[in-house]
Amino acid sequence: MEQTGLGWDLKSTFIIMKYQMLFYLKTKRFLTMIILVILMVAITVGIDLYVGVDTVRTEYGTSGAFLASGLGFVTITIAVLAGFYGGDATSIETGTNSGYFIMVQPVRKSSILLGRFIGAYILAAATMMIEFVVVGSMSQYIFAGVDTKFWLALAESLFILMAFLALAFFFSSVFKNPLIGILFSILAFVLIMPIIDVVISIENIEPWFNLYYSTNIITAVFAPIVHVSSKTRGPITIKTYVPYVWEANYIALIYLVLSLSLSYIIFRRKEVKPQ
């Protein structure tokens, strides 16, 4: 097969994806992430097992309420996974001598970017699923069933993870140093964006422009969505916003498309300049 055309682009994307996954597995990034997620889930499960099944059943009442609480860590899982898997995705080519190894091969930069994105996404999604499997299993064990909204929460999580990963790819194309890209992504996802979300809400503005805002949907789906609720304490009224499903999807979609497009444009223009 001549190394041009759509067929070759797809094949080279697959090759890059395969070796990207191998790279993550070999650097033990995948294993580290799995351990981290298991530790987070273990806290939830551990507490439930400690207080006893009957107590948990009485406290939550329904599988939906239990799942909403049990999946509370998913947002932080998504943030960390996206940062670790995406924060160095393109800077490893443009900021290190690895670029001189891969970029002189007959492969499009779009295939490199897409292959890396798919590879990173598969491993990040697989890691995140551990949390869903464990919490879902607990619901089955305690409530003899799983709320049907569980699948919607899973689908939303997978989609939002994709958007976070795309944003991390964008950061990786901006920063030259792979390590800085990872650290900045995690800092942005775990600290900066949540703070913006809270501050904007206090100002009674819906933070629809913040990707972090969309993550509220993951646990909100288990109950009827109350888009705006107010709490008044003395003279101050604070509104709390929760996105609708469509709204969360739009936010994630816009971030996904914009971030990937921008990271591609930057990656395409950027020259290999090792640190």
Added chain:
Amino acid sequence: MNNSSVTVTNLTKKYGNFKAVDNVSFDLEGTGAFAYLGQNGAGKTTTFKMMTGLITQTAGKVLIDGIDIARERTKALNRIGALIETPEPYSSLSVKEAIQLVGALKNMKRSDILDHMENFGKRVQMPDQNRKVGTLSRGQRARVVFVAAFLGNPEIIFLDEPTNGMDPAERKIIRDVILDWKKDHMILMSSHLLQEVSDTCEEVLLINKGKLVLREKTRELESRYNSKSLKVEYMAPVDMIKLSDILSSETNSVEPQTNKSAIIYFDGVLQTRARILRDLQALGDVITFSEYGSSLEEAFVDLIGDKQTVDPN
């Protein structure tokens, strides 16, 4: 028969107001090894990067077998093997995986990749296939990327200082491969090792401050620049002061090395050289009388005109 061609036309790369490569044009055809020489910062690597699509030129054009690299990058890269700067495969991959990745991207069959690793790898003494790239020495890593650059039997090979970081034994291995491959491939290489260039390349292209200043057959260039230094060695010790005295009219200087040998600097004229030999024989039995240093080096220094910045390797 290899009908490969590389055509570089008015190639220019500007960084702000600085022209790293300034209106460089040349074309190469067929087989053989061509040297692309210049001082550090002369624009050699920048030219190689533009020729492989690693960076975009400010102006000009590069055609690989008639294919414009700026327009059809992957199609052009199909035809070449390249080793630019110091490529580093992902450190967590094994040697085998790193080579397989490149082989797959060159659309090679798995069995062909393994064959190449077996045969070519053995020839350049590639490190153990199962070793992690991150555990290799600089020279070992360089041999791995050298094997990768030759994957898929590319007709055109760009080598940017291929023996950088290698010890003399490793350099010999690479030199032998180049000598063999240039018979039916086109190789364009840069190197600071002028003796290596003299041994392997038929033609020299010299770039200085971004501009191509010379293109000439290596032998013709060397013959234009006969070495202006000679090494003499006697069977028995001689009086070095006396040696300097008897050569004082012919030479620029005499530099004793031991009490039996010395380096003589002269005007490079063959008649002078003959008279020096005659005078030297008057002092004792001469066992060595040969050129010292490379005439290519003389040419390099003369053409660039800045002895202070020439790498003497």
